[in-house]
Amino acid sequence: MKKKSLVGLGVLLALASSGVFADVVLKSATEVEGTWKLDHTKVSATAKESLPREDTWVFKNGKLTIQHIPREGTYYDQPPVNYEIVEGKLKVSLVGGSRFELYTVVEKTATNMVLKGKFGSYSYYVKK
Secondary structure, eight states: HHHHHHHHHHHHHHHHHHTTTTBBBBGGGTTOOEEEEEEEEEETTOOOOEEEEEEEEETTTTEEEOOEEETTTTTEEEEEEEEEEEETTTEETTSSSSEEEEEEEEEEEEEEEEOOOSSOOOEEEEEE
């Protein structure tokens, strides 16, 4: 009988805690509009090491422009690409093709945003 109670308690705790870490479901593209400084990235949410970043993402009128991307001692801006909200997630077209990246919004406030890429990497943004 004790085993069943412990299993039930474990299931209840798992269900209760899953709501705490729920992803943010976007309703429209205007929720991400603006200029966001990409502060750092991590390979996973629990990774201790982070990679500092210098680029800035500008979301405006359904277009995303990534600016100030470091490369070989200089910086460049990526041409604008389309973005849209699909099933509550951020879908960003890739330059030069029909492929896209799909991001889950893990956290979003007026000044901070955390995106999770399809392969589990996390990107941490600060609104400019």
